[in-house]
Amino acid sequence: MPLGQRAGDKSESRYCGVETEFNDDMPHVLAFNLSHGSFDFVLAPLMDPAYRPSLMQKDNGVSGVLPFAGSDLVLSPSQWSGHVVGKVSSWIDLDSEDDILRCDSETTLKQEIAWASHLSLQACLLPAPKGKSCANYARCVNQLLQGLSSTQLWLRLPLVKSDSETMDVNTDTSDDSWEIWNSFRLLCEHHSQLSVALDVLSSLPSVNSLGRWFGESVRAAIFSTDCFLTNARGYPCLSKRHQNLVHGLFNHSMQIVLSGEPVHSLPKINSHIASNDNDNNVDGVQKHPLRPYLDYVGYLYQRMDPLLEQERLEIGYRDYLQSPLQPLMDNLEAQTYETFEKDTMKYIQVLMVVGAGRGPLVRASLQAAEETGCKLKVYAVEKNPNAVVTLHSLVKLEGWENIVSIISCDMRYWDAPEKADILVSELLGSFGDNELSPECLDGAQRLLKDDGISIPSSYTSFIQPVTASKLYNDVKSHKDIAHFETAYVVKLHNIARLAPPQPVFTFDHPNRSTDKSNNRYTKLQFGITSDTGSAMIHGFAGYFDATLYKEVHLGIEPSTSTPNMFSWFPIFFPLRTPITLSPGASLEVHFWRCCCPTKVWYEWCVASPASSPIHNSNGRSYWVGL
Amino acid sequence: MPLGQRAGDKSESRYCGVETEFNDDMPHVLAFNLSHGSFDFVLAPLMDPAYRPSLMQKDNGVSGVLPFAGSDLVLSPSQWSGHVVGKVSSWIDLDSEDDILRCDSETTLKQEIAWASHLSLQACLLPAPKGKSCANYARCVNQLLQGLSSTQLWLRLPLVKSDSETMDVNTDTSDDSWEIWNSFRLLCEHHSQLSVALDVLSSLPSVNSLGRWFGESVRAAIFSTDCFLTNARGYPCLSKRHQNLVHGLFNHSMQIVLSGEPVHSLPKINSHIASNDNDNNVDGVQKHPLRPYLDYVGYLYQRMDPLLEQERLEIGYRDYLQSPLQPLMDNLEAQTYETFEKDTMKYIQVLMVVGAGRGPLVRASLQAAEETGCKLKVYAVEKNPNAVVTLHSLVKLEGWENIVSIISCDMRYWDAPEKADILVSELLGSFGDNELSPECLDGAQRLLKDDGISIPSSYTSFIQPVTASKLYNDVKSHKDIAHFETAYVVKLHNIARLAPPQPVFTFDHPNRSTDKSNNRYTKLQFGITSDTGSAMIHGFAGYFDATLYKEVHLGIEPSTSTPNMFSWFPIFFPLRTPITLSPGASLEVHFWRCCCPTKVWYEWCVASPASSPIHNSNGRSYWVGL
Structure with a gap:
């Protein structure tokens, strides 16, 4: 049964598995671990570990039936697919120098995966590569992946990374299981059915290095009983660092699997271990030897804070790519309101809302004027004729006819009867200028008095490299x-942020400089901290920060982001070919904002450690029309 | 006029160009350099070097006509396109920190390329990047390339590479212009209209490092007069190393361009330099100041050996990818004949030609038998019924009815009336086993006596990494x-071989081993010599070497290849993404030969320094049917 109830959490993390030994009585395995043990699924070997194809062939008398753990008939299809993750024989070594072992391994792997596929298992656990070289293993898995309908393959890897910071990057002495994973998945072309199951050990690598895995497809973390400490009452518990890891796993839909013999001598438990597993009925209560460990994991799950309202709303958008041309700009009101409150505005008389839309800024402006006792004349400029209809009825409804004039016109072309003291707009996109706020406000600037102000007065875009x-x-x-040459709006969640964000392009309004061009070009250097280890860049997360007025700002750049604001998700710029970085490597990135009379677009590339193609040349794939 | 006549050579190398200064009298430039100077084309600036867009804009009084070197009307279209390579202003610096210079550079570059395109020039020379950073230059060129119809862009680069072998690979102190080229073309996605023009200096980098350029798209080599030495008679000449380079350029269709002031004081020439260029008519003979240099280059061209008959036949196939399924197997006769001569064959009585085709091996066998006085009984086994018709008429024509029996059958399934002393076949492909010789001969092996022999008795495939x-x-x-997952038969020419070939798969016939599998797996390590510098791997050249009988072998592996044999071109295995190697890097490559009941295929990958995808998984793209 699930670890517990957590409001809003429907992720896989609620289910906890247990690793079992080979047993050809699968109904018993399920009954013991699930019904009696309260686990949700078992990680069970599919084939007798004594089986070797090369020995079978010499023994011609056999019936040819492979020694699988139970036929498809001993469990129902839903039991097989819902509660069993198949464990591929752990002795296999496809990169062995021993030809017979290598061929036996390949044959066995193929037989077991074919069997798992026949049983429609949701997933199979592949044993960890035996050495650093895994090309033949990857070749065989890659062949199998081409023909696999829905079964996922989880590559088991120990969660290790040697911490020697002084390690020579030229010698291949690094002990970082992420690098093995990276080779394996590159060889298999990032196949979407290939994931990772991490073996968590009693010592953990650095936080930066752990963080990389949250950008990867990790499905399960296998906690050996050796990982557990003992609390004051003799019960198993985890170190603070392990608890943080578990918390991260739960937040990223990764499942926990318990493994190994119980190592905590609880009085009641001891009797169960001594007794026969098949008849574990003591005091009328079924007790599983790993139950205290499961209880502790359940406790950690239940102890988590419930999902915030905002998180529950956003959960369906996590890592879901959205068209970048959908403006998400309906929540500026509160902030703008605050701006007005902080300032006295006593000299303001004419205010223009450029891009008034359905009127939220008009309302906020009037509200602020009222609170500050300022007399205001408002022009609401909107080019969308449909929105203008709404504006008219709003004005009528609120009785603003004497204060608000509605102008059905593009702000860039309106011939205004007088100039404004203040221009208010909410034209920002997730990447600041990406919805053409600079071009719109430049066009509206002639509407502003020489000493007039613009809200916002400036904005800056930011990027940071991510594993995603x-x-x-x-x-x-x-x-x-x-x-691959399009930017996406996306609630980034299952990602690893590899370096702090850096500013990209800044725009000021009104633009008093002599250079009126909105073309921009920025070259950035990101240093990846060396305790991260090697890392892969799949692209860049993009954000903005805007100065509304004086020191009031609003934005989504993580270090300064406005709390409880969910109008803007970040933007994501992909890379056509992910780039692997060595430990401590420096990443050189170039971003351009290009304009022509009909459109605006971005181009981007990586120039170091290796050059990528320049993405989106001439805006061929992604652009915003003027 | 061309440098000279070389039988069979129709390449661009026959034409020699000259670099000129800016001159808005283009008809004079052409008359002086081509008609009077005997050059074939000029490398001429397109725009007045004093032009700067930022200065023009301030000077509003001008007509707006850009200061180009002559309108499109001053020369005929064929003169512009046939004899002028446009030189883009050499002052431009698109990666300058100076915003004005950078913007001026971009504007000028766009104007000049648009102008060259309007004139339908065949090519434009882009000045060398000013520093190591070239991302903005590449971004702008890449944008232009997207819209360029046919004009080629030649990026000018000095032919330099610092020779410090002990250089720390981690510090970016390398002075290797190939690396700048590599970044530039990666940023521009290997665009086919982007090429290189090398500035040859008086000192040359190592031979290995020079060799890399022969795998690249180099269109021209610009020889400054400073490169030339002076011979005993006071005339310009080149060092032996420079001569070898020129020879290589001529052999790879690269054009030579002469540049600079004359630095050799020949009595006659001196008077010309002193006189006015516009009136260079002395003694009734038009003399160009660089004429002695051109004459020397012409001398080097004419001194080259004429193309061999075989080269002339192959020239049309150079670097032309052919379907790998076309067997090129019609020239084994001479070699096989030689084999028979070398051996006494006195005990041979029954000979089977398996895969007799149109009969060349039948004829060779009988000829050899006659010369050695051996009595022979021949079975000609052929599965192609059309070839069988030809065989029948051949046997009738030659009167071989009593000696040769024609068997219209697949050798793998023929039920023979007796066993053979010798099996002769010619089933090899460019990569040895790639036309399924192993499978065919395994199937025919039961036709052979226990002590019988197979010709060939074994064969091995080879690969080597190449820039191509x-x-x-x-x-x-x-x-x-x-x-990208297909192997091609191709006469490799414009390539750089980055390491010696290494053996991949070997097959022996008859196969006496207990393991009858024709699956193979080989892991290879290639070391790139560090004086090569950085290098790019586009794929692998593949060859074979076969032992026909005892020490007689036949093959195309370059170090041991059979001379004057052109039945087999090499094979080429591409990589989906080219891999850049650091100086002295090691390359780990894996090759598999996979078999299933219906087909045979190869898979391949690079595992180090970075993992590529595994190519051709399950033979999804390229396979040979059984």
Whole structure:
């Protein structure tokens, strides 16, 4: 049964599994671990570990039936698919120098995956590669992936990374299981059915290095009983760092699997271990030897804060790529209101809302004027004729006819009867200028008095390199270049942020400089901290921060973001080919904002450690029309 | 006029150009350099070097006509396109920190390329990047390339590479112009209209480092007069190393351009330099100041050996990718004949030609038998019924009815009346086993006596990593993955061989081992010599070497290849994404030969320094049917 109830959480993390030994009585395995043990699924070997194809062939007398753990008839299809993750024989070594072992391994792997596929298992656990070299293993898995309908393959890897900061990057002495994963998945072309199951050990690598895994497709974390400490009452518990890891796993839909023999001697438990597993009925209560560990994991799950209202609303958008041309700009009111409150506005008389839309800024302006006792004349300029209809009825409804004039016109072309003291707009996109606020406000600037002000008065875009294998695979699934040269609005969640964000482009309003061009070009250097280890860049997360007026700002750049604001999700700029970085490497990135009379677009590239293609040349894939 | 006549050579190398200064009298420039100077084309600036867009804009009084070197009317279209390579202003610096210079540079570059395109010039020379950073230059060129119909862009680069072998690979102190080229073309996605023009200096980098350029799209080499030495008679000449380079350029269709002031004081020439260029008519003979240099280059051209008959036949196939399924197996006769001569064959009585085709091996066998006085009984086994018709008429024509029995059957299934002393076949492909010789001969092995022999008795395939930008672009032009996962038969020419070939798969016949599988797996390590510098791998050249009988072998592996044999071109295995190697890097490559009941295929990948995808998984793109 699930670990507990957590409001709004419908993720896989609620389910906890247990690793079992080979047992050809699968109904018993399920009964013991699920019904009696309260686990949700078992990680069970599919084949007798003594089986070797090369020995079978010499023994011609056998019936040819492979020694699988139970036929498909011993469990119902839903039991197989819902409660069993198949464990591929752990002795296999496809990169062995021993030809017979290598061939036996390949044969066995193919037989077991074919069997798992026949049983419609949701997933199979592949044993960890035996050495650093895994090309033949990857070749065989890659062949199997091409023909696999829905079964996922989880590559088991120990969660290790040696911490020697002084390690020579030229010698291949690094002990970082992420690098093995990276080779394996590159060889398998980032196949979406290939994931990771991490073996959590008693010592953990650095936080930066752990963080990389949250950008990867990790499905399960296998906690050996050795990982657990003992609390004052003799019960198993986890170190603070392990607890933080579990918390991260729960927040990223990763499942926990318990493994190993119980190592905590609780009085009641001891008797169960001594007794026969098949008849574990003591005091009328069924007790599983790993139950105290499961109880502790359940406790950690239940102890988590419930999802915030905002998180529950956003959960469906996590890592879901959205068209970048959908403006998400309906929540500026409160902030703008605050701006007005903070300022006295005593000299303000004429205010223009440019891009008035359905009127929220008109309302906020009038409200602020009333609170500050300021007399105001408002022009609401809106080019969308449909929105203008709404504005008219709003004005009528509120009785603002004497204060508000509605102008059905593009702000860039309106011939105004007088100049404004203040221009208010909410034209910002997730990346600041990406919805053409600069071009619109430049066009409206002639409406402003020489000493007039613009709200916002400036805005800056930011980017940071991220690992985001889920997003990469979503973009790749379109099988064209255009989708790799498009920026997406997305609630980033299952990602690893590899370096702090850096500013990209800044625009000031009104623009008093002599250079009126809105073309921009910025070159950035990101240093990846060396304790992160090697890392892969799938693209860039983009944000903005805007100065509304004086020191009041609003934005989504993580270090300064406005709390409780969910009008803007970040933007994501993909890379056509992900780039692997060595530990401590420096990443050189170039971003351009290009304009022509009909459109505005971005181009971007990586120039170091290796050059990528320049993305979106001439705005061929993604642009915003003027 | 061309440098001279060389039988069979129709390449661009016959034409020699000259670099000129800005001159708005283009008809004079052409008359002076071509008609009077005997050059074939000029490398001429397109725009007055004093022009700066930012200065023009302030000077509003001008007519708006850009200061180009002559309108399109001053020369005929064929003169512009046939004899002028446009030189883009050399002052431009698109990666300058100075915003004005950078913007001026971009504007000028766009104006000049648009002008060159309007004139339908064949090519434009882009000045060398001013520093190591070239991302903005590449972004702008890349934008222009997207809209360029046919004009080629030649990026000018000095032919330099610092020779410090002990250089720390981690510090970016390398002075290797190939690396700038590599960044530039990666940023521009290997665009096929982007090429290189090398500035040859008086000192040359190492031979290995020079070799890289022969795998690249180099169109021209600009020789400054400073490169030339002076011979005993006071005339310009080149060092032996420079001569070798010129020879290489001529052999790779690269054009030579002469540049600079004359630095050799020949008595006659001196008077010309002193006189006015416009009236250079002395002694009734028009003399160009660089004429002695051109004459020397012409001398080097004419001194080259004429193309061999074989080269002339093959020239049309150079770097032309062919379907790998076309067997090229019609020239084994001479070699096989030689084999028979070398051996006494006194005990041979029954000989089977398996895969007799149109009969060349039948004829060779009988000829050898006659010369050695051996009595022979021949079975000609052929599964192609059309070839069988030809065989029948051959046997009748030659009167071989009593000696040769024609068997219209697949060798794998023929029920023979007796066993053979010798099996002769010619089933090898460019990569040895790639036309399924192993499977055919395994199937025919039961036709052979226990002590019988097979000709060939074994064969081995070889690969070596190569730079091959032309082949890469040809494969890429198909815009699909399948073409990148196919091996091609190709007369490799415009390539750089980055390491010696290494053996991949070996097959022995008859196969006496207990393991009858024709699956193979080989892992290879290639070391790139560090004086090569950085290098790019576009794929692998593949060859074979076969032992026909005892020490007689036949093959195309370059170090041991059989001379004057052109039945087999090499094979080329592409990489989907080219891999850049650091100086002295090691390359780990995996090759698999996979078999299933219906087909045979190869899979391949690079595992180090970075993992590529595994190519051709399950033979999805390229396979040979059984």
